[in-house]
Amino acid sequence: MTSIEPRPLVGIIANPVSARDIRRVIANATSLQITDRANIVLRVLASLRACGVERVVMMPENGGIRGHVHRGLQRAANRGEATFPGLEYLDMPVTGTVGDTRRAARMMRDVGVRALIVLGGDGTHRAVVAACRELPIAGISTGTNNAFPEHREPTVTGLAVGLAVTGRIPPAVAFAPNKLLEVEVGGSHHDVALVDVAIVAERYVGARALWRTESFRELFVTFADPEVIGMSAIAGLLAPRGAREPGGVHVALAPLERAPLCIHAPIAPGMIRAVGVEHYAEMPADRPFGLSTPAGSIALDGEREIAFDDGREVSITLRENAFRTVDVSACMRHAARHGSLVGADALRGSTDSITKEEE
């Protein structure tokens, strides 16, 4: 028996503006309300506290989550309940842009959080990883396509993180490696994608989302899951590849009339479209892939981010073991197998008294 990490710090980045784009109109996508996001934070906090986490630090935002969370904490305090851990906010300016997420991720690392819980869609998670690859992250999907964060009740995600950071789950079980795609433009690092890089013919960013299939040209994916929606679904339905398997998939796309293969894929919520495929192949790690498309836009995890023209060299490289995520499923199965939550005293007391079983 060994004693474990005293007073582990957990970070939360909750993006108030994910799931606000044009897909609400073109594809009947969900609008997750601010109060729901705040309620998710409160559920996660309750789980963390139940596991003995006493300190949580959050990214400040002015989108409304903070106020609702404060009400929940205040009510619990007024009732004398210790339902939630102590909550602090990072001391940083709020700009209301993706820059806040990036800055917060770096600050979380610097203040020593053990794991970072992220509420957002693929784009939010991408921003976190782009800024900081060191921290293990636990994703909670509050975005539109959500190919990256798993769909799961946040209470359980909170429990898994709580069990992991308090040392009840061995790190080798709790944290899993992930792939990502690095994008270089004009010879220098530009950005990363966690799920997919799509090249489309449209040379403007505009409303960002991708839905005009005739403009799709190329697709690179870290994993290809036939159960997700978005661009990676195209690869998922052609050549499934797990997030933990080596390598990714490259798909050459073309307008239907020019393509030898047609695939029907859910490219957005409620939007199943015929997409023309020229060919597809494995994408080995660490090998830069150039583009066969001379000009267009690069979409990262489903959103157009940068337009490029002739002469700007673009390359995409798959990296393995690039960052870690909390493997919620593995954590909860381990907890069940080892009876981590069994017994009247299983979750009682502070983390100082928690011990873990030697593996």
Place this chain on the structure above:
Amino acid sequence: MAENPFPLGRDQLLAAYRTMRTIREFEERLHVDFSRGDIPGFVHLYAGEEASAAGIMMHLTDKDRIASTHRGHGHCIAKGVDVKAMMGEIYGKVTGSCRGKGGSMHIADLDKGMMGANGILGAGAPLACGAGLAAKFRGDGGVGVSFVGDGASNQGMFLESLNLAAVWNLPVVFVVENNGYAESTSVEWAVAVDSYVDRAAGFGLPGVTVDGTDFFAVHEAAGEIVARAREGGGPALLECKMCRFYGHFEGDAQTYRGAGEVEDLRANRDCIKIFAQRVTETGVIRPAELTAIDREVLDLIEQAVAEAKAAPLPTAADLLTDVYVSY
């Protein structure tokens, strides 16, 4: 000429630029003339917010009706209201859009589908519902568009209009031009539901938030929303996050704004600069073409001011004309 990568043709790109530039110069000139005491009444300037009006109005025709706000000059210009008549109106002259009796906050031109700027916050929303209801009865595919600011979005009339439009499934688009301030109060202090998409969802409407300083983002989103309304898909809300270069009204000391805030906005979030850079760097539009438009617009504004100054004021005999209309 470079291949055009944009969703609009060259002519449309140049038209969009001309609209935005006309609004900007109109407002910059009013800023100067008002400070000199040349203009009666009150003016609220739209400078900095041009991409919203231009990006949305490009999807509308004269049969589509808009209801504007106290900050309505940009909406008027983008909807095609005559600039000289607008200037005449603001100067209070008989050559004005409303014969000089309305002023800045009451400019209207029904032939252009411009139902009026509005001095009452939120009051345009029910008018847009009326326009939407009329279009629905006529079956002409027209839409009503209501503009409000973040402040007016808290008004009962606006919220009731969201409900009415949803209940009657009206072809109405609610545009919230969120410049961050309700007069001098930050949106963070004054709006209980911080996301306008949430607010729309509360009434069963889809909502979309876009960067209102990006003409192409506004244009693309507005195109989908307007088309949806025309096709019977019902009302929707579009939030444009944007920035106001001047105060709430001319003369506003703006003590509520941070040091250097406006300078930063003008340097980094000027929707016209952003647009000009995008269209010229691709080679689709030459810088000289934009410069030529700049000159033409300046001439137009100069003429509009000169003609407005030279025009006569209304007389006492005009007081009771144009008050009632017989149908």
